[in-house]
Amino acid sequence: MRHIAFALLIAATLAFSPVHAEDAKPFATGKTIDLTAVLKPPPAPDSVQTKAEIGEVLTIQVTRTPEMEARAQADVVEDVWRFADVMGPAFKTEALPVFSAFFDRIVATEGAVVDPAKDSWKRPRPHQASPLVKPVVKVSNSGAYPSGHTTVGTLMGIVLSNMVPEKRAEIMDRAWVYGWNRVIGGIHYRSDIDAGRIAGSVIAARIMEQQDFQTEFTAAKAELRKVLGL
Template identity: 55%
Template sequence: MKTISRLCLAALIAVSIASAPLAQAKEGKPYLAAKDLDLSSLLPPPPVSGSMKENEELAEVLRLQVTRSPDMVAQAQADATEDIWRFAGVVGPAFKSERLPKLTAFFIRVLASEGPLTDPAKELWKHPRPHQYSDLVKPVVKLSKSYSYPSGHATAGTLMAVVLANMLPEKRQEIMQRAAEYADNRLVAGIHFRSDIEAGRLAGTLIAATLMTRADFNADFEAARNELRAELGLPAMTALTALSQ
C-alpha cells in the first residue's frame, strides 16, 4: 500500500509540473513585474493641473464630446474592451479565440504584463481623468478607479499591436493604424487626455521591447506565431525572415 501511495504521489507531482505552463497561461500570469521596467523614470511627467497645456487638452476632449457621432460613440464603447480580438477586423475572419488556443493564452499573459508596469506610474503622478478635472466632461464608457496617466488602454493597444505586427509583418501598417484608433477612442470616450494617450503609446512600445528580451516570452511568441500563421494560411517565419520584413 505504501508503494502504491508513493506512486500516486509521484504521478500527482508529475501532472502538476506538466500542467504548470498551461495553468500560468490560463491564469494570465504576467511575463513582467514592476521591478522589470520603471516607466516613471522613462516617461515624461503629465501636464500640471491648471496649466495651459492641461486646459488645451481639456478643450480637445470637450470638442470631441460635442462632435462625436453615434457611430464614434459605439466604436469607443466597443474598444473599451481590452483583448487582442479587437484587431480581428484587420487580421481576418479566421482570427478567433476558439481557433487559436496558443495565441489566446499567450496574449492573456502579454496583457497581464501591462498593469503591473503602468499602475506604479499612475500612482506616482496621480493625474486626474478629464471628468475629474471638469464637470463638463461626460464620458460614454464605464468610469475607472485608476488615475489617468499613462493610459492603460493606449499602453495595452500599442503593446498588443507591436507583438501582433511582429507575428504578421505583412499587416504591420494596418495593425499599427488599428492600435492608433483604439487609443484615440479613449479621447472620443471622454475618459483620457491626449497626453495620457501619447504616454501610453510610448509605454506600450517600451513594454514590448522589454518582453522581447525574455526567453519565456520568446518561446511562447514563436508557438503562438506559428499557430496564427498556419491558421491564416501564411508561410512559416524564422527569426531571419522576420528581421527582413
C-alpha cells in the same frame, strides 16, 4: 517535417497547466520596468496644457457621432480580439488556444507595469477635472497617465505585427485608433495617449529580449500563421 516540428512546438506549449486570463503571469512588472523613470511626468492639473486638453475633450464631446461613440465603447475591452477587424474571419479565440494564452500574458503585463506609474502620478481624469466632461465609456477613477488601454493596444499591435508583418500597417493603424478612442470616449487626455504609445513601445522592446517571451511568441506565431493560412 515542418508539420511535425509545429505539432511538437504546440504540444510543448500546451503541456503547461492552462490558466484563466485573469491568472495570466505578466512578462514584466513595475519593478522590472519603471515607467516613472521612462516617461516625463504628466502636465499639472492647472497647467495651460491640461486646460487645452480638456478643451479638446469637450470639443470632441460635441462633435463625435453615435458611430464614434459606439466604437469607443467597443474598444473598452482590453484584449487582442479587438484586432479581428483587420486580421480576418479566421482570427477567433477558439481556433487559437496557444496564441490566446500568450496574449493573456501580454495584457497582464500592461497592468503590472502601468498601474504602479498611474498610482504614482495620480493624474485626475478629464471628468474629474471638469464637470462639463461626460464620458460615454465606463468611468474609471484610476490615474489617467499613462493610458493603460493605449499602452496595451500599442504593445499588442507591435507583437501582433511582428507575427504577421504582412499586415503591419493595418495592425498599427488599428492600435492607434484603439488608443485614440479613449479620448473620443471622454476618459483620457491627448498626453495620456502619447505617453501610452511610448510605454507600450518600451514594454515591447524590453520583454522581447526575454527567453520565456521568445519561446511562447514562437509557438503563438506558428499557430496564428497556420490558422490564417500564411
